[in-house]
Amino acid sequence: MHTQKQCISKRKVNDKTEEYFLKDEFEADKPVLNGSLEFLRNFNMSENPLKVQYRTVSLKGQRMKHVLSSIPRITHTHTLHSLRMYSPLNTSRKEIRLLHIHPGNWNDGIECHMETVSLKDYPKFQAISYVWGDTTNKLSITVDGKNLAVTQNVVTGLQRLRATGETLALWLDAVCINQSDIHERSEQVQCMREIYSSADEVFIWLGYGRNLHSPSEQPDIVRWTGEDEDLEIVDSYFKQGTLQNSPNEEGNETEDVVGLFVYMKLRAMNKHVHEIPFFDVKGGKLQAGQSWLAIIQAMHTLSSHPWWTRIWVVQETILARKATVLYGKITVPWTLVGESTRAAARHIHCCGDLHQARGGRELRAIVELRKARYDDLEWLRAARAQKKKLSLYQVMSRTYSRNATDVRDEVFGVLGLVTDWLGQSPLIPDYDLSPCEVFMRVVTKHIQSTLSLHILMGTTRTGIPHVPSWVTQRGRTSQSSSSATGYRINRAVLFSAAGGRPASVRRASNVLITDAFEPSLTVSQVGSTLPGNHNWRELIDCIASWRHMAQLENPTDHTLGLKNPQNEAFWRTIIHDSWQPQRMNSVDILSAQLDFSGEVFTAYRRCGDTDVNRIAEGFWDWAQSQAKGDLKKSEEHTSSMNEIKAFYHSLLGAILDRRFFIASNGCMGMGPPEMQPGDSIVILLGSTVPFCIRAMQDAPNGNYRLVGDAYVHGLMDGEGVPNDCEEKIVQIHIH
Known part of the structure; x- marks a missing residue:
């Protein structure tokens, strides 16, 4: 009382x-x-x-x-x-609010009323997946007779969805959650899985392309079904013989949005490129019709929409019983979009080179559209369909490149997709927790449930105040380096630096205390780093400088030292002694980043008894030909190009934004760009790879900051585990 x-x-x-x-x-x-x-x-x-x-x-x-x-x-x-329009919700009843959109004409104001319902009563409703848009540009809708300011993108979406003859029951977070009440936000996020899986349909609102405003008159909707009747739209499109074009906002390029979805429908039907009426093949080269450039422009605009980068849309789309894309005047099932991109992946070898012959812009647009679907949505959707168990770390490993206004939503926004908490209690969304605390809990929960330190690989998180060095991310310095980071992390399962010994950790405030073998190695020399946006000459010069540092050649003679016994160790070091020996064409190289975000593929393996020197020599000669623009000489390697490009693919995943170094025992390695001479190399129990750590100044012995994971040739298979290992275990305090 x-x-x-x-x-x-x-x-x-x-x-x-x-x-x-x-x-x-x-x-x-x-x-x-x-x-x-x-x-x-x-x-x-x-x-x-x-x-x-x-x-x-x-x-x-x-x-x-x-x-x-x-x-x-x-x-x-x-x-x-x-x-005052928000009355409290009963959490025990799983109550949510629904926004009922009243019918109206196209240019009428949006009028609605709010209703509180219980998910336990199985209400009939639909949901919307969208981006909020510019929060400084707001318009009003009427809810229960009162004005409520929402973003322009919300208004245009409601206008597009509104029917002329019946009320639409809709759930959208911007209105149905009291965004001013942190406690309610936390509780409603817990219900997200059930909300989106209970909705009869989820509308994916992608706006009007480059035009921020809705058209002045209601558009004639082109409604795709994903079934055979779609062929009527396809036939009608080609019979018209004219482009269904619309100028973009700048007015300097034309987009054919209908043509884009005609192309996607034909790809979804498993058509080869030369079977699609937009193209003709003459002399082994792909010839495009008049409308293709307008379709490419529309493809680029669609794949550039911020919806594809938003964290929340992942579970909103994957959990939906039925998902429908609304884009301008197009209404299309999400399944058609997905099948189109899956078909493009299936045809990457037989049709990819034809697209490449058309030029980089076309190939880039097609890869962007693939990436928009494939980088996480498709894999997660397929995994759930196959009833695979998904841990929080697995889900976050797929969605790490997506954005959230509130960094905590990188965690809270995917909780609905987790199906396996690995014996731990589920993480509950709580917006009273600081971002730092949220991510520390993610890390410690994962380590305690798996007894593995795999989650420590990557780079220290940025953008979070007071975050300790052991809270990591896959890196966002550039798309290429982030992809390479994911690729490196996933290949780490091939190694066993700690000899399979489980992790033993505890957390004390912001400090992670973990068992390790007493550090005995330090970093003696460090080389330069290779940026993600390098050219061929920069790649060659960087590798040559590393070889000079390892005393394998001098700067003017790039062939010196190829027969040196250390030469093979060098090449194995800079490809992490693993590769994917399969056919790699130029399309694969460009789209390889799509694979980096995934788990290690069965095709990847340790180099073993592969003649690495022979393949490295071929690669080195080929790379120098590329740098000189000597394409004729490059063609001389045709018989071994599959191996050379597989080697190149592996090399990029191991060295982008990484630093070559030599340890105090003479071992060569690749480490984080921040590593410095004097840093220690340590094997932490529960890790498959060594780590670089740095002693904290003015702190007692045993206190370090984590610099990052490393590859050290000669330490990756338990060689660094001492014979009397139990007596050599110490506790490392990582701040």
């Missing part, structure tokens, strides 16, 4: 703004933090905007100031009336 007195006072800041202060007086053991929120909801004041700053709580005679974390500053876009 408690007694409570409420009062409100104000102070004038300027002619337009007043600050209101809430004062609650309690006689209780703990203050009731939601008291002021309910008071604000029911307090009858004018519609003038408010700026709530803090409230004062009196607890047993002691006065304390509490920031109103559950209510943001109320600006011109929020009034007390907008706060």
Whole structure:
């Protein structure tokens, strides 16, 4: 029991703004933090905007100031009336709010009413997957007779969905969740899996291409079904004989959006490129019709939409019973988009070279469209369909390149896809936790459940205040280096630096305390790094400098030292002694980043008794020919090009944004770009690879920062585990 007195006072800041202060007086053991929120909801004041700053709580005679974390500053876009439209939800009943969109004509304002329903009652509704858009550009919709400001993209999406004769029951997070209530946000995120899997249909709203505004008149919808009747649209398109073009916002290029989906439909039917009427093959070269450039432009615009990069859309799409894409005047099943990109992947060898002959822009657009589907959505969707168990780390490894306004949503936004918590209790979304705390919990939960330190590989997370070095990410310095990081991490399962010994860790605040074999190696020399956007000459010069550092050649004679016994060790080092010996063409090289985000493929293996020197010599000669532009000489390697390009593929995944180094025992290695001479190389129990660590200054022995994972040739298969290993185990404190 408690007694409570409420009062409100104000102070004038300027002619337009007043600050209101809430004062609650309690006689209780703990203050009731939601008291002021309910008071604000029911307090009858004018519609003038408010700026709530803090409230004062009196607890047993002691006065304390509490920031109103559950209510943001109320600006011109929020009034007390907008706060009052949200009544509390019953969590035990799994209650959600539905927005009922009233029927109307195209240019009418959006009018709605809100309804609270329980998921336990199996309500009929649909949901929408979208991006919020520019939060500074807002328009009003009417909800229960009151104006509510939402982004323009929300308004155009509701306008596109609204029917003329019936009400549409819709769930969309921007309106159906009280975004001002952190506690409610946390609870509703827990329901996301059930919300999207319960919806009869999920609409994927991708806007109007480059045009931010909706058309002045209702467009004639081109409705695809994914079935045979779609061929009527295809036949009609080609019979018209004219492009269904629309100029983009700049007006300098034309897009054929209908033609794009005609192309996707034909690809989904498993057609070869030369069987599609847009193309003709003459003399082994692909000739494109007049409309193809407009289709390529439309393809690029579609794949560039920010929806593809948003973290939340992953589970929104994958959990949907039925997903439908709305793009301009196109309505198309998500399954058609998916089958089109799957078919493009199946035809990568037989049709890819034809596309390449058309030029880089076309190939890049096709790869971008593949990537938009394949980098995580398709793999996760297929894994769930096959009833595979998915841990949080596996899901996050697939979605690491996606964006979230709130960095915590990189975790909370994919919880609905996790099917295996590896014996640990599920992670509960809680927006009261700091971003740092959220990610530390992810790391420690994974280590405790797997007894593996695999999750420590990568680079230290950026953009999170006070984050310790052991909270890592796959890296976002560039798309190519991030892809290479994922590729390197996934190949680590091929190694066993700690001899299979399990991890033993505990967390003390922000410090991870882990067992390790006593560090005995240090970094003696470090070389240069190879950036992701390098050219052939930079690649050759970088490798040549590493070889010179290893005393295998001098800067002017690139062939010196090829018969040196250390030569093979060098080449194995810079490809991490593993490769994928299969056919690799130029399309594969360009789209290889699509594979980097996945698990290690069965085709990848250790080099073993492969004649690495022979393949490396061929690669070295070929690379120098590429740098000189001597394509004729490059063709001399045709008989061994599959091996050479497989070697090149493996090399890129091992050295991009990495630093070659030599350890104090003479071993060669590849490590993080931040490593310096004097850093230690350590084998942590539970790790498959060595790590580079740096002693903390002005701290007792045993306190380090994690610099990053490393490959050390000669230490990858347990060679660094001492004979009396139990006596050599020490505790490392990683900050």
